[in-house]
Amino acid sequence: MSTSPEVSAGTYQRARRPEQKLERRDAILGAARELALRDGVRTVSLADIAARVGIHKSALLRYFETREQIFLELTAQAWREWVTALHAELDPAAPGTGELGTGEPGRAESGVGGSGTGGSGTGAAALVADVFARSFGDRPLLCDLIAHTPLNLERNVSPEAVRRYKLTSLGAVGEAAAIVRHALPGLTPAECTEFVAAMASLAGALWQIANPGPALAALYASDPDLAGACVDLAPRLRRTAEILLAGLAPSRS
Amino acid sequence: MSTSPEVSAGTYQRARRPEQKLERRDAILGAARELALRDGVRTVSLADIAARVGIHKSALLRYFETREQIFLELTAQAWREWVTALHAELDPAAPGTGELGTGEPGRAESGVGGSGTGGSGTGAAALVADVFARSFGDRPLLCDLIAHTPLNLERNVSPEAVRRYKLTSLGAVGEAAAIVRHALPGLTPAECTEFVAAMASLAGALWQIANPGPALAALYASDPDLAGACVDLAPRLRRTAEILLAGLAPSRS
Numbered sequence: 370m371s372t373s374p375e376v377s378a379g380t381y382q383r384a385r386r387p388e389q390k391l392e393r394r395d396a397i398l399g400a401a402r403e404l405a406l407r408d409g410v411r412t413v414s415l416a417d418i419a420a421r422v423g424i425h426k427s428a429l430l431r432y433f434e435t436r437e438q439i440f441l442e443l444t445a446q447a448w449r450e451w452v453t454a455l456h457a458e459l460d461p462a463a464p465g466t467g468e469l470g471t472g473e474p475g476r477a478e479s480g481v482g483g484s485g486t487g488g489s490g491t492g493a494a495a496l497v498a499d500v501f502a503r504s505f506g507d508r509p510l511l512c513d514l515i516a517h518t519p520l521n522l523e524r525n526v527s528p529e530a531v532r533r534y535k536l537t538s539l540g541a542v543g544e545a546a547a548i549v550r551h552a553l554p555g556l557t558p559a560e561c562t563e564f565v566a567a568m569a570s571l572a573g574a575l576w577q578i579a580n581p582g583p584a585l586a587a588l589y590a591s592d593p594d595l596a597g598a599c600v601d602l603a604p605r606l607r608r609t610a611e612i613l614l615a616g617l618a619p620s621r622s
Numbered sequence: 623m624s625t626s627p628e629v630s631a632g633t634y635q636r637a638r639r640p641e642q643k644l645e646r647r648d649a650i651l652g653a654a655r656e657l658a659l660r661d662g663v664r665t666v667s668l669a670d671i672a673a674r675v676g677i678h679k680s681a682l683l684r685y686f687e688t689r690e691q692i693f694l695e696l697t698a699q700a701w702r703e704w705v706t707a708l709h710a711e712l713d714p715a716a717p718g719t720g721e722l723g724t725g726e727p728g729r730a731e732s733g734v735g736g737s738g739t740g741g742s743g744t745g746a747a748a749l750v751a752d753v754f755a756r757s758f759g760d761r762p763l764l765c766d767l768i769a770h771t772p773l774n775l776e777r778n779v780s781p782e783a784v785r786r787y788k789l790t791s792l793g794a795v796g797e798a799a800a801i802v803r804h805a806l807p808g809l810t811p812a813e814c815t816e817f818v819a820a821m822a823s824l825a826g827a828l829w830q831i832a833n834p835g836p837a838l839a840a841l842y843a844s845d846p847d848l849a850g851a852c853v854d855l856a857p858r859l860r861r862t863a864e865i866l867l868a869g870l871a872p873s874r875s
Contacts, residue, residue, distance in 0.1 A: 519830035577772035616869025
């Protein structure tokens with residue numbers, strides 16, 4: 370099957386048994402992940418992924434509809450892994466249980482709450498801001514994928530594939546909102562969802578600015594008039610999270 | 623020169639005089655603008671633009687380096703038009719003068735300020751939030767372009783083109799921040815810049831979510847589990863602006 374010049378002929382046979390097919394599917398996702406981390410999501414083509422796995426493009430299309438479906442599946446995986454990490458950092462007692470939404474809020478030392486003032490970023494709000502900033506700052510692939518999802522990935526897959534993806538991403542956002550509410554019980558569920566959604570959108574947009582191409586990076590390095598346009602991702606996200614958490618309760622109508 | 627099947631031969635001659643060249647350049651930008659507004663920035667190719675103008679692709683490349691340079695030039699134009707509109711709405715006395723940064727803050731009835739509380743979204747903060755939300759909500763092309771800029775447009779043009787663009791966009795953000803400070807003198811210049819930058823990034827990201835492709839739009843319409851994932855752009859931006867403005871002063875460290 371191998372026609373790619375990068376692959377020694379005969380390394381791969383056509384996968385016939387179910388477990389072989391799952392293995393092949395994982396290999397495709399793994400190759401796409403590696404290439405996207407190295408070169409950025411935008412530059413990775415279906416042909417690149419097929420060459421990396423060592424199969425022909427037509428063989429790859431037996432597993433995924435399009436390049437975009439591969440990346441949408443990686444995005445779904447990245448959301449699940451992200452929300453598991455949030456559980457571990459903000460709610461160590463219930464990692465990955467997903468039961469927070471119905472449980473009792475557990476941290477009363479909130480820096481944001483019914484009192485209507487946000488404080489100066491200390492306490493639970495500062496912890497939430499820091500954990501969220503790092504949760505995106507430490508996950509370059511998730512951030513890159515978030516920006517590509519509504520622009521490209523969701524626009525070039527079947528309705529069923531986008532539906533599966535949406536249920537996963539909405540589930541992760543809902544679970545993350547429940548984790549925030551557990552830490553900051555003075556916020557409403559809708560406010561926690563607003564916070565998570567805004568942070569995720571900003572993480573996607575700001576990651577692209579924080580990781581310019583070679584020409585723009587050289588320009589930033591050489592031109593003091595432009596250096597201010599670059600962004601340091603985690604500190605910027607931390608500050609924005611602090612502002613949002615401090616503003617949610619006081620701006621209630 | 624016309625080889626496109628969509629153009630009657632002889633409609634266009636090669637532009638030789640400077641004013642003809644400027645006209646041709648404007649026609650290219652106008653065609654790109656119309657197509658992007660109709661179909662979305664991501665789908666418009668260099669060949670589409672050339673066909674719309676009625677010139678061959680090779681003729682178009684005498685005016686612009688790449689498809690991305692055309693859209694980067696449209697983005698620069700859109701930023702300038704946007705900041706002129708902000709002046710008109712928030713500082714009618716000095717539309718487009720760009721002198722606000724050094725002038726005296728003029729509105730003392732601020733809802734956000736040194737007192738450290740944001741109020742409930744009334745007064746000057748509510749006005750700023752509303753004007754910013756509409757400034758993006760009424761400009762679909764600007765929003766679409768903002769998302770594409772760091773992802774694509776800035777990565778496929780010459781260093782000189784990206785430098786010119788950056789100076790324009792940074793100028794617009796700086797001018798907008800000065801307008802915000804004029805309306806809300808209790809905020810620092812850095813806080814006003816933070817507000818403008820966050821709003822612009824969110825406008826780009828949320829516009830993409832608010833304007834899904836046909837398959838996803840149909841899914842939103844048919845599936846109540848997913849309807850919540852869609853976004854109504856201007857109301858969402860207004861609410862986020864209120865939260866940010868209410869949180870900036872209280873979250874100062």
